[in-house]
Amino acid sequence: MNKLLITSCLMLIANISMHAQVSSDYAVLLSAETSVAPPTITLNWPAYADASQYEVFRKAADDVSWGTPIAILAGDATAYDDTDVIIDSMYEYKVKRTNISGLEGEGYLLGAITLHAVDYRGTCLLVMDTTVTDALTNEITRLMDDISGDGWSVSQLHVARDMSPIAVREAIIAAAEADPEMQSVILIGRVPVLYSGNLYPDGHPDHQGAWPADGIYGDINADYTDVTINTTTAGRPENWNTPGDGKYDQSIFKSKIELAVGRIDMYNMPSFALDETGLLKRYLDNDHNFRTGITHFEQRALIDDNFGAFAGEAFASSGWRSYAPLVGNDNLQELDYFSTMYDNSYICSYGCGGGWFQGAGGVGSTTDFTLDTVKTVFTFLFGSYFGDWDVNDSFLRAPLAGGYALTNAWAGRPHWSLHYMGLGYPIGYASRQTQNNQSTYTSNIFPKWVHIALMGDPTLRMQVIAPVSEMHCEISDIQNAIDIHFTTSADPEVIGYYVYRAATTYGKYERISDEIVATSPYTDLTPIDGLNYYQVRPVMLTTTPSGTFYNTGIGLRDSISIDVTDVNTLAPSIVHLYPSPADTYIVVVTSSDLVGSTFIIYDISGKAVLTVKLLSEDTSIKTTTLPDGVYTLKFSNGITRQFVVSH
Secondary structure, eight states: OOOSOHHHHHHHHHTOOSSOOOGGGGBOOOEEEEETTTTEEEEEOOOOTTEEEEEEEEEOTTOSOOOSOSEEEETTOOEEEEOSOOTTOEEEEEEEEEETTSOEEEEEEEEEEEEOOOOOOEEEEEEEEHHHHGGGHHHHHHHHHHHHHTTEEEEEEEEOTTSOHHHHHHHHHHHHHHOTTEEEEEEESSOOOOEEEEEOTTSOGGGOEEEEOGGGGGOOSOOOOOSSOOBOOSSSGGGOBOTTSSOBOOSBOSSOOOSEEEEEOOTTOTTSSSOHHHHHHHHHHHHHHHHTTSSOOOSOEEEEESSTTTTTTOTTHHHHHHHHHHHOGGGEEEOOHHHHHTTSOEEEEEEEOSEETTEETTTEEHHHHHHSOBOEEEEEEEOSSTTSOOSTTOTTTHHHHHBSOOEEEEOSSSOOOOGGGGGTOOHHHHHHHHHHOSSSSOOOSOTTBTTOOEEEOTTOOSOOOOOBSOEEEEEOSSTTOEEEEEOOBSOTTOOEEEEEEESSTTSOOEEOOSSOBOSSOEEESSOOSEEEEEEEEEEEEEEETTEEEEEEOOOEEEEEEEOOTTTTTOOOOOEEEEOSSBSSEEEEEEOGGGTTOEEEEEOTTSOEEEEEEOOSSEEEEEOTTSOSEEEEEEETTSOEEEEEEOO
């Protein structure tokens, strides 16, 4: 069985301490609890007997520097209360542990209290190999519907699999320049593989040369060259790199990666019973079923570590450190990868061991993915050789071909950070942050090197909500208005719905419901003259081990055309409510034409609980006597609005 660097093994022998170390020693397993009154984010971590000190850092999510600690705690500390926070804001934390023996561990968490929902995530570009995607029209359309329903604009780029990678990159750059809101790219099928560099991050000189470098497809502002590297010593000719051969020289990304790139590629996987198209279809079916809550996975993580501390590199700490803020440290389990997940589901998983192109020692091989269905969604695998995934029966691509897994990455050199996903971020955001990380997060060796790549759909998020099962639009009885009818979500924790509108099928959907809508129908009083596209997305206040945030499910879509009359002279009545959720009061703001009218507030059962005559354009109503729940405010002219009471 091949092992990683012999030199690292020698370092391991030279640095063995009195106590045997394991990979989790290098991670602080962070989770959080939150409270609204007073606003508090409480960081928690398990006790660690050898700890001498904890340093707590905090920064804005977009900052790259942590600055000085906001607290220094004794070694027996297991929690920190941050009361200098406000509701609906994000705070990123680092907790650094120093041990009596000198060893250090770190953990990261992105925390928030009732963070607002994300309505729009940018544009996702689907780069599709027409050789296979022509046979997957229905599945691709469904994928576009799902991505659009999760808040993305969606565009397409069709390429031939014999096209040069440089030409593909130029086409992606042109698409991004034409759409400054582009954030993500999905490579579907055998999209040409871009190679770059003169590297062997697995530590094997017979593997030195150019490696697959999908991340460069996401670097749209830098010029890469093909003039200097000349190496032909690798065992695989694909790794050879010579001037002018279409493979770039650079081993490190030249600039910040702007686009999150993920690859769904089932080419050259002969051990599987299905052919390339069949494997792609199965993946896209699994993608849809996960997004819409048809398949369910236990919110826990499995780690199968066959390297241990490995001279402090502690490869599996990528899993320990990343998964604690997502599932909670009590839900991290160290078990065998295949035998456990054939029968039990784990939404996250990690496996590492001495590797070859088709497997990892102590974990398994590509063949194991053909024998049964592995029940995991977001996985990491690490070991020698298979980080170079452009081979037959690739172990890095195998989870996507042979189970429920939807993403995979070679995590350990460098470490990956997924803690953003605890607040609903897509995994593509985490992959891009990992590719751009230099020193913000612990990285091990090879940060920013071109081999860092994501297998799978980069737009996927962990927290899913069952969508509405049906929605349709009708011309309203109110002049120049459209009624959007919808069923309720099957998810019992849904608190209401947001309604969105766009001018094109896969364009930018903007929210038109100021507040959470409790019941159907919702009336759009200001539709576009002509064709209108609508989405209804369920809303839930989601709690994770990172905090609480308003989360939305996949939006169902319908369209309708309306001929708006006297569009320049009509002045529809304005009704706006805030805050929602309301605690002690709700403010009703209206246009002057509604002053003197009456409205009634109904509870979720339809019972009238309050009648109010509007005496001004700005009216405050006490809600202290109203139980927590969703309420509907209805004016005598038929206008309705919804709001939430939460004490």
